[in-house]
Amino acid sequence: MIRGSCLCGAVRFEISGRPSTFSYCHCSRCRKSEGVFAAVLVGKAAYFRLAQGEEHVRRYVPEAPWTHACAFCDRCGSALGELVTGGVYVVAASALNDDLGVRPTGHLNLSSEPAWYEVDDFKKFGSNYVTPN
Numbered sequence: 001m002i003r004g005s006c007l008c009g010a011v012r013f014e015i016s017g018r019p020s021t022f023s024y025c026h027c028s029r030c031r032k033s034e035g036v037f038a039a040v041l042v043g044k045a046a047y048f049r050l051a052q053g054e055e056h057v058r059r060y061v062p063e064a065p066w067t068h069a070c071a072f073c074d075r076c077g078s079a080l081g082e083l084v085t086g087g088v089y090v091v092a093a094s095a096l097n098d099d100l101g102v103r104p105t106g107h108l109n110l111s112s113e114p115a116w117y118e119v120d121d122f123k124k125f126g127s128n129y130v131t132p133n
């Protein structure tokens with residue numbers, strides 16, 4: 001069981017099992033909501049449990065054609081990912097308190113990264129590297 005929380009601790013969650021994917025997303029939405037990029041965990045919704053603070057979870061839902069909502073704590077503003085959507089959890093790894101024991105395997109949406117940041121770990125990711133779109 002891996003625990004996570006927002007900065008102020010009002011929102012707490014737990015993840016069990018292994019995520020289906022763990023990757024870095026460089027899209028403009030993740031950049032603006034989470035920082036330079038987002039470290040994103042995706043797994044089966046059944047393995048995610050919101051343990052505390054549901055009343056503090058707010059969601060920014062973008063207008064079409066964008067599809068991914070951004071959940072955050074209404075007390076401290078911490079980005080939490082999308083949380084549960086469509087049978088999966090999408091969680092910001094930055095909110096984890098414990099080591100999940102798995103590591104990111106690639107980058108998504110590299111074409112949206114800012115000019116002042118350069119990803120330089122392509123060799124490390126090898127064949128798992130995700131081609132820029």
Ligand SMILES: [Zn+2]
Binds near residue numbers: 009010073074076078
């Ligand atoms: Zn908070």
Ligand SMILES: [Zn+2]
Binds near residue numbers: 030109
């Ligand atoms: Zn993104």
